[in-house]
Amino acid sequence: MKGCDCGTPSDRLLPVDEAIAELLQRAPAPPAVESVGLEQALGRVLAEPIVAPFDLPRWDNSAMDGYALRQADLPQGGVLPLAGRVAAGDGAEQRLPAGHAMRIFTGAPLPQGADSVIAQEVCEALGDSVRLPASEPGSHVRRRGEELRRGEPVLAAGQRLRPQDLGLLASLGLARVPVHRRLRVGLLSSGDELREPGQVLAPGQIYNANRYSIGALLRGLGLEVHDYEVLADELAASRDALSLAASEWDLLITSGGVSVGEEDHLKSAIRELGSLHLWRLAMQPGKPLAFGEVGGKPWIGLPGNPAAALVTALVVARPFLLRAQGVAEVAVRPLRLVAGFDWMRANPRRQYLRARIEPAADGSSRVLIHPRQGSAMLLAASWAEGLALVEAGRTFEAGAAVDFLPFAALLH
Helix, strand or coil, X not given: CCXXXXXXXXXXXXXXXXXXXXXXXXXXXXXXXXXXXXXXXCCCEECCCEECCCCECCCCEECCCEEEECHHHCCCCCEEEEEEEEXXXXXXXXXXXXXXXXXXXXXXXXXXCCCEEEEHHHCEEECCEEECCCCCCCCCEECCCCCECCCCEEECCCCECCHHHHHHXXXXXXXXXXXXXXXXXXXXXXXXXXXXXXXXXCCCCEECHHHHHHHHHHHHCCCEEEECCCXXXXXXXXXXXXXXXXXXXXXXXXXXXXXXXXXXXXXXXXXXXXXXXXXXXXXXXXXXXXEEEECCEEEEEECCCHHHHHHHHHHHHHHHHHHHCCCCCCCCCCEXXXXXXXXXXXXXXXXXXXXXXXXXXXXXXXXXXXXXXXXXXXXXXXXXXXXXXXXXXXXXXXXXXXXXXXXXXXXX
């Protein structure tokens, strides 16, 4: 569909969920697979499933510092002679003589013949013997294969690796892990009015906030990002810059110049180089969204207003970008919380209000919204802890339930 403007009819706003579903269907195959060391694997997307190469633990071992014994050997008075000690790192071949106990330490292999460990703090050392209370057989023993059995699934392909995942892989002796290469994204801004922080502004000029907020968001999602200079407001320059970026990177993202009906060189350049689709989304902020292809590479065009660009990137672009990296589960599950604000005027678009959670007088928590929700204002987003969702056409008073999307989940 080269050179074609495709989008929703001018009188229809496309529901956000429908837009996300269509973008996910258009997501490209994930990048190639590479093997990296665990120290480089944080945040990377696992490309192949991992199964346990052996039982974990590999042998029965003690969960406590204490004394190993066979419960059936414990006499009426609870005193047993000691037959040595076993520490973490010792071999698993030691045998507990009948009618004896052994000093044992956390992680040490359970001596053959023992069936229990009693914590040292409830025992009384008596020189060459120890007084032990009765306990259930199997107490404080980590059994072989209790956590994982050989061949059992450990991690599924398509998940981003977290610190706990890396620790689990290390406990299985895996020094390297197969992951997808990072998705390489070219980030461009559109607008002759944009200047870099530190430069002196002339009348009508503004600083380029999107380069830093969107760039940081993309890096937080695990992408490799290359910042380009601001696109000059001239067709040939825009076309050349986009063509170069498409030849160097897996995917392109621009901010600005995508409003429906707007005349600008960015859209003309996109039409010449590939395909352009314009949508009017039923969301606020962030109604205008564009996507398509440039030189065979996927392209997403975000709004130019900073808050609108950020919210659209978090809500709509994020699932697409994660899926393009090979992530299987891209949805964020909202929290259902109590609204601490009134919403008395219905809106035809779903609202994504910059909000935070604060304690109420009765000790419960409530969602509060910032008073300045303009699409150009980043102050509210900086103050906020997430986004409160108000569905189209809905009104309510404080105390009603509202969905809340935490930034802690959206930004990763």
